[in-house]
Amino acid sequence: xxxxMVYPCYPAFxxxxxxxxxxxxxxxxxLLGACDRPEGxxxxxxxxxxxxxxxxxxxxxxxxxxxANWILQSGAKVTTVALQTQTGGRIMSLTCASGENRLxxxxxxxxxxxxxxxxxxGSGGEVEAFVADFRGDRRLGGxxxxxxxxxxxxxxxxxxxxxxxxxxxxxxHPAIPRGIAGSLVAACRSGxxxxxxxxxxxxxxxxxxxxxxxxxxxxxxxAIGTEPFWAARIDGRCVTYSHPEDQQGIRVWARFTPTAQGxxxxxALGGRQFELRTRTAPGCSDGMSDKVYPMSVELLVNGEQRxxxxxxx
Numbered sequence: 001x002x003x004x005m006v007y008p009c010y011p012a013f014x015x016x017x018x019x020x021x022x023x024x025x026x027x028x029x030x031l032l033g034a035c036d037r038p039e040g041x042x043x044x045x046x047x048x049x050x051x052x053x054x055x056x057x058x059x060x061x062x063x064x065x066x067x068a069n070w071i072l073q074s075g076a077k078v079t080t081v082a083l084q085t086q087t088g089g090r091i092m093s094l095t096c097a098s099g100e101n102r103l104x105x106x107x108x109x110x111x112x113x114x115x116x117x118x119x120x121x122g123s124g125g126e127v128e129a130f131v132a133d134f135r136g137d138r139r140l141g142g143x144x145x146x147x148x149x150x151x152x153x154x155x156x157x158x159x160x161x162x163x164x165x166x167x168x169x170x171x172x173h174p175a176i177p178r179g180i181a182g183s184l185v186a187a188c189r190s191g192x193x194x195x196x197x198x199x200x201x202x203x204x205x206x207x208x209x210x211x212x213x214x215x216x217x218x219x220x221x222x223a224i225g226t227e228p229f230w231a232a233r234i235d236g237r238c239v240t241y242s243h244p245e246d247q248q249g250i251r252v253w254a255r256f257t258p259t260a261q262g263x264x265x266x267x268a269l270g271g272r273q274f275e276l277r278t279r280t281a282p283g284c285s286d287g288m289s290d291k292v293y294p295m296s297v298e299l300l301v302n303g304e305q306r307x308x309x310x311x312x313x
Contacts (some may be wrong), residue, residue, distance in 0.1 A: 068173065072180045079187035081180055083173055092163065092170060093140070096149065096188035103149045103188055105130055107163050107170045110143035112136030114268035116166045117253045118207055119145035123159040123175070126152055129207055132165060134253070134268055148213040149188045157181050208238035211256060218256060218263065221278065223297045225308025226287050230299065232276060233313075239265050239276055241301065262295060275300040284309035 073080040082093040095104040105121050119132040132145035143165055162171030209216050221234040233240040237256040242249030252274050254267035262278035281296035286309050293309035
């Protein structure tokens, strides 16, 4: 065996017979000294490690919501223009059914408010109010509102569009592309003729006097009840309900239905049914004074049935 392979630092002069006897002393010294060379830098590439991702590699927080786009979904009976993300999430939609002259607006991000049924929609200074379902839209999600197609509909969608419902706002969103907007206007106008200018809400008219895009003709009323005490002021379809603990009152956006003897105002207050019903009843007494009223009132609020009287304001 080649001893140089066993001892890499074995010197060539060790073959000299005179020095052979010194090998037990020389070899250990050389192994500890001459052969103890400082190690060079390690090659880090040979040791296992976790490499950092390259600068362009995706991370958990780089995925952002894609920019939204307006898309047209046209059918024989229904035409819808929807604002969607590239992942298919729907933000807002405008729908017209053929031949019905009705426009539905849905905003998926809105939360239903039990006492609010007015949703405003438009672009810039062109804004119209639509009647919203205060119970929410179970099929589409969010809140939907509808009404007759306004005469200024092209202007409503002529720029960045926004919608508001109570204190909630959606937008402004990108303007609907001109070609898509034109297709929607044509589909919405394909039904019966649009209302005449006389039927279009006057911007100076209070929203309380508008229902289904028509102006209401309802005499303002004041109602009062005792045991417990309560009061209500009726202005169109709006009912401001008050009681000793809330003398300023809270407005309920109700739906007015005329009856042969008076009318019914139906809505919701605090998520519960609210209904005020009047009927002709000359001589109605409030039970606290000698005053008589021309109408009687039945009120359903907070699950309680109450009675009172009413008179014109």
